[in-house]
Amino acid sequence: MTITIRGYRPTDQEDLYEVCNRTADAGEDARPRIGDPLLMPILFAGPYAALEPELAYVLDDGGSTAGYLVATADTVQFAHRFRAEWLPGLAGRYPPLGRPARTPAEELVGLLHDPQRMVLPALDRYPAHFHIDLLPDYRGRGYGRALVGHLTADLRTAGVTGVHVGMVTANTAARQFYDRLGFHVIPVPDPGPLTYLGTRLQPREEDTP
Numbered sequence: 001m002t003i004t005i006r007g008y009r010p011t012d013q014e015d016l017y018e019v020c021n022r023t024a025d026a027g028e029d030a031r032p033r034i035g036d037p038l039l040m041p042i043l044f045a046g047p048y049a050a051l052e053p054e055l056a057y058v059l060d061d062g063g064s065t066a067g068y069l070v071a072t073a074d075t076v077q078f079a080h081r082f083r084a085e086w087l088p089g090l091a092g093r094y095p096p097l098g099r100p101a102r103t104p105a106e107e108l109v110g111l112l113h114d115p116q117r118m119v120l121p122a123l124d125r126y127p128a129h130f131h132i133d134l135l136p137d138y139r140g141r142g143y144g145r146a147l148v149g150h151l152t153a154d155l156r157t158a159g160v161t162g163v164h165v166g167m168v169t170a171n172t173a174a175r176q177f178y179d180r181l182g183f184h185v186i187p188v189p190d191p192g193p194l195t196y197l198g199t200r201l202q203p204r205e206e207d208t209p
């Protein structure tokens with residue numbers, strides 16, 4: 001069966017959420033730690049696919065979803081739309097805590113109500129960001145590089161000048177991947193558990209007037 005990278009379709013949502021859960025704990029299954037199987041996907045996969053489907057890509061292994069890359073071209077606008085368009089459908093199920101989080105799941109609820117956390121002045125020159133996750137059997141075979149290649153090509157065409165990713169610093173495998181792709185560390189004050197990496201996107205000659 002041929003493995004292809006294709007654009008996301010709304011019918012992929014269930015698979016997207018499944019792959020997200022199976023990979024979201026620095027590449028491992030997040031469900032044992034988080035419990036609630038909706039929290040990771042509604043933060044790190046669903047809103048991107050819903051709000052910017054043109055920048056959502058699926059690794060399709062003959063009808064089964066083996067991985068994905070979801071993105072926004074404009075983090076500032078994405079944070080705004082997350083609050084205005086995505087959160088209202090979820091806030092009833094996950095109301096704000098009103099107190100410090102006591103569990104990993106509650107920490108995610110806190111993130112859900114704080115989309116503005118994504119907007120950091122240090123990232124101004126890297127307005128796009130993305131999340132990428134592949135099931136274990138599909139790693140190390142060039143698909144991650146290919147998915148990022150699709151994204152950067154589409155971002156360049158759209159005139160976007162830079163892209164960043166916020167990765168859990170403990171995820172050393174992902175860090176090696178981004179290093180190989182030429183991403184560099186973007187210094188961010190108080191980054192918490194994350195390391196921010198980015199790359200500038202020069203326009204291709206054929207795109208310049």
Ligand SMILES: CC(C)(COP(=O)(O)OP(=O)(O)OC[C@H]1O[C@@H](n2cnc3c(N)ncnc32)[C@H](O)[C@@H]1OP(=O)(O)O)[C@@H](O)C(=O)NCCC(=O)NCCS
Pocket residue numbers: 023026027028132133134135138139140141142143144145146165166167168171172173174176177178180181
């Ligand atoms: C991180 C991830 C997206 C990388 O995709 P991938 O398909 O495995 O990576 P590729 O096969 O395209 O590798 C691209 C380059 O990175 C290198 N690389 C990838 N993973 C690596 C690792 N664990 N250690 C060292 N190098 C690595 C490859 O050797 C390759 O180098 P080359 O092309 O210069 O020879 C994928 O492994 C994954 O989904 N991991 C689990 C979820 C995750 O951590 N997501 C990222 C969260 S920020």
